[in-house]
Amino acid sequence: MSTTTEAIALSSAAKTKSKKSPLRRMGPPILAVLVLLVVWQLICVIFQIPYYIIPTPVEVAGAFVEKLPSLTTNMWPTAFEALLGFLVGNSVAVLLAVLFVHWRAAEEALMPVAVFIQTIPIVAIAPVLVLMLGTGYAPKVVIAALISFFPTLVNMVKGLKAVDREHLELFRLLSASRSETFWKLRVFASVPFLFSSLRITATTSVIGAIVAEWIGAQEGLGYLIIQATYNFDTPFLYATMIMASLVAVVFFTIITVLERLIVTWTPDSKM
Incomplete structure (x- = not known):
């Protein structure tokens, strides 16, 4: 007892x-x-040290509080561009990963193209997209999607293939169809890999949106960064960077919470 x-x-x-x-x-x-x-x-x-070179934390905090209305107003366009780019980029990556797993020839043909696009610096792609799509939301969303695309594509392909041979043999013995094997086995194995990439792209999508705003924009946190730099308003520059970091942290936190709610099992294979 x-x-x-x-x-x-x-x-x-x-x-x-x-x-x-x-x-x-x-x-x-x-x-x-x-x-x-x-x-x-x-x-x-x-x-x-002069404030226009390195401001003190007190000066940065003062600028953050003083310019909070402007920071909040310009935060929403950046958050919208990053979120939409995140959704588009990851959705296309997941669909392509499914295609690659079921069609080997497509993977051999398109994966090198995806790798090549990934090697091009975003700051080099941004001006081209601005010339093609204008200065509205479209180029920012495309750049955020591009920067979110590749990590999810690689992880999803790896996750969909990360299935034990014993499990595959069991499904074959049970005469499971190809769709049943995909939805009940491959998708289940790929979800932890997917969330690993989503945690990365949740933050990089914000970076992509801000970089696009540097090239051509009239609003957004990237626009504020350029304005603060030209005006030598370094405390406001630091305050804007903090706001951008907060947006990225919120995105990251949401993905982490969703992962804990959805992924309730321990993946058999490690990253």
Whole structure:
């Protein structure tokens, strides 16, 4: 009886510990950020670095609060472009991955093309797309889609192929159709790989949208970055970068939460 009681107590303690573990994990990063901010402030004050070269954290915070309406207004276009590009790029990547898995010739023909497109710098593609599509939302969405496309394509192809031979043989013995094998086996195996790529593209899509806004835009966080740079308003420049980082963090957090809700199993194969 005492052994059972001890086991229950240990189990309760373990649960309590697991509940506290997220806070314990957040503690060191928060402390590290605070230390870096203090060091940053001290270096700027001690060496009297001009604000237009490196502003202090206090000056950046002041600019963030002062220009918050402008930052918020210009955040929405960037977030919209990044989100739409994220959805388009990842959707096309998933469809192509499915095609590659079922049609070997398509993979051999199109994968080198995808690799070649990926090797072209985004800053080189952006002006071409602006000339072709204008200065509206279209080129920003396309660039965000391009930057989101390749990681998901590679991971999905790998995930759809990451199926144990024993499982495939079992499905064949059970006379499962090709569609049944795909939906009940390959898709199941590929979901963890898909979310691994989505976590990456959730942040890079924001980068793609901002880079596109550098080339031609009248609104957005990329537009604010260019304006702050030309005006030597360095505190506002840093504040804009912080807002862009917050957008990327929100996207990343949403994908992480969805992954925890959907992927409730441990993948057999590792990345």
